[in-house]
Amino acid sequence: MSESEQIAATPPPEEADIMDSEDRLRPDFVERVLDAVDKGDNETARKLVEPLHPADVADLIELAARDEREGLVKALAEIVDADVYAELNDYVRETLIDEMEPEQVADLAGQLDTDDAVAIIEDLDSDDRQAVLERMEPDDRAAVEEALTYPEETAGRLMQRDLIAVPEHWKVGQLIDYMRQTDELATDFWEVFVVSPDHHPVGTCKLSSILRSPRGSMVTDIMVEDQTLIPVDMDQEEVALRFQKYALISAAVVDASGRLVGMITVDDIVHIIQEEAGEDVLLLSGAGEGDINEPIFDTYRGRVRWLAANLMTALVAASIIRIFEHSIERLAVLAVLMPIVAGVGGNAGTQTLAVTVRAIATNQLTGSNRWRAVGRELRVALLNGVTIAVLIGVGVTLVLGSPSLGGVIAAAMLFNILIAGMAGVLVPLTLERYGADPAVASSIFVTMVTDSMGFLAFLGLATAVGLVH
CATH class of the missing domain: 1.10.357.20 (SLC41 divalent cation transporters, integral membrane domain)
Structure with a gap:
């Protein structure tokens, strides 16, 4: 049997062979992947890693030694996509981004939500940042440049620009047809924002309410008027506290004039809560950022x-x-x-x-x-x-x-x-x-x-x- 036939015959690893009881990558699995890459057997490495979630692929890259990461990423080029980069530790991601051409970084950022794209671009040197921005699509570039005008660790940096906002005079049927027929809408959302003619948020409609209402019903009849609005310059720690206090899944972000400019979702807040909690503990001990990947x-x-x-x-x-x-x-x-x-x-x-x-x-x-x-x-x-x-x-x-x-x-x-x-x-x-x-x-x-x-x-x-x- 040839080597390629042996690879094809290799069964995919079982979950028990990949993760331990604490839902962490098993050391022997990490060694198998790195050993395959070291031997130039990229196909076997890809076959082993293919079942992993993007967050687990990011963990795999972080667990590799610093001098092994670049080779590992190249071997898994088809698997290490934008979602994996979004999950990477900041220091590890920064090291990998430094080795990429501006066109590659621009393409990567264009595949991500605005907040994740900003996280990748904001740490670049000013010259590299400008080179990447010049190679991005105009709409993506405008969104990232706007986000970079806000202070770090504020709602403006954290928010997504991709959301669904509709006028208050629409009916449910119009809203459903709009969501079905418009290809460029956000793909992940839990509620639709209802806005006034001057684009001020006046309420929200849950997807469950939209799906269960007759097409002839007015959007204003099914919307919830009470909503938690997040000022664009609010500190991310205060944003997280509001999500925790009011059990929010998503929330509208407004500028100084009260216009809707973005939204924040709970998946971003989970990271913020973990980051802020760990930060306070480390500051109490004087241990700095406490990141094992920090130089x-x-x-x-x-x-x-x-x-x-x-x-x-x-x-x-x-x-x-x-x-x-x-x-x-x-x-x-x-x-x-x-x-x-x-x-x-x-x-x-x-x-x-x-x-x-x-x-x-x-x-x-x-x-x-x-x-x-x-x-x-x-x-x-x-x-x-x-x-x-x-x-x-x-x-x-x-x-x-x-x-x-x-x-x-x-x-x-x-x-x-x-x-x-x-x-x-x-x-x-x-x-x-x-x-x-x-x-x-x-x-x-x-x-x-x-x-x-x-x-x-x-x-x-x-x-x-x-x-x-």
Whole structure:
């Protein structure tokens, strides 16, 4: 049997051979594909990859090593289409796009929805971007250029221009015939927008309502007037919150004059919610974008500045310890116990900080309930502080046989946990009030406060009550 006959006889891989129980590509499957490409057996590689969804093909490309990706994409040229590029990680896609000619990028962008096309083109250098735009179809180019005029991470960048809008004087039959007979309409939509003569949205018609209504019914009789309108300059995080709050599938985007200019669909919002949630967690840790495909030097620059800032705040805590160095010399056990006070206080502050940042991000915490939230966290901190203080105080008394030292560390622990609770909620609220992102620098300030106050309380009380002679 010839090699081509053997390939033809190879059965397609079963789903169990491709994906694991967590719906991830199996390592052995990835190795089989890469091995086939390495041997120049592109037909076998294509046969293996052909059953995959575009998102899974994108995962396959991302799982390959950086120097293997270009060869893999060339081998799978018939499969790696525009939908695959739309699913790729930004850094991986940017690397692949850099190797393409402007004509290829223009053709790729022309096959995508406007928002996905913008995601591909916006990261290009200005010269490359202009070269790609010049090679696009006039209508596609105009849509992309308009989107690029809006700030990044706003509804204007996120929205699609392909939608169906009809006048309010139409009947259902006219609408159905229009959708059937017009070839250039959007292909994926869940509702039709009804607009006034000046193109202001006045309502929406669900597809289910259109299909179940008599042809002679007026569109205005079946439309829903109440709708959530998204301003074109709204931040994408706020857009996602509106979709979540009102359980939206799609929403109209309007410009400053209230004219309908686009729509946003829930599939785009799912990506935004995941991106924003992950971003806040990474910002709290100072880990930058946290993308494993990000260039190493970019990752270094994103992390080292926060480590340097953390070093500066640590020096504040060290300076407090230095004030009490003679006390520590006389009673060495203080050096053993003081990290416990600072460490537990730091953890308590981190807990409060995480809850506060999340509440701010999801609009659960606003100016209306700010002080109520502060009071709540103080009560929680008091309960936690009393519990932990009793435990550490009894423990130190039993282990070291010093009730006075047990009392000092218990009091210091209670004090520091209360301070941690206040800092965990007040620091992000203060940053947010002055226009700073509360997820960016809050953790550094909270850590500085809990470390400094923990050392000051414990060592100061120990000195004040005469434990150190």
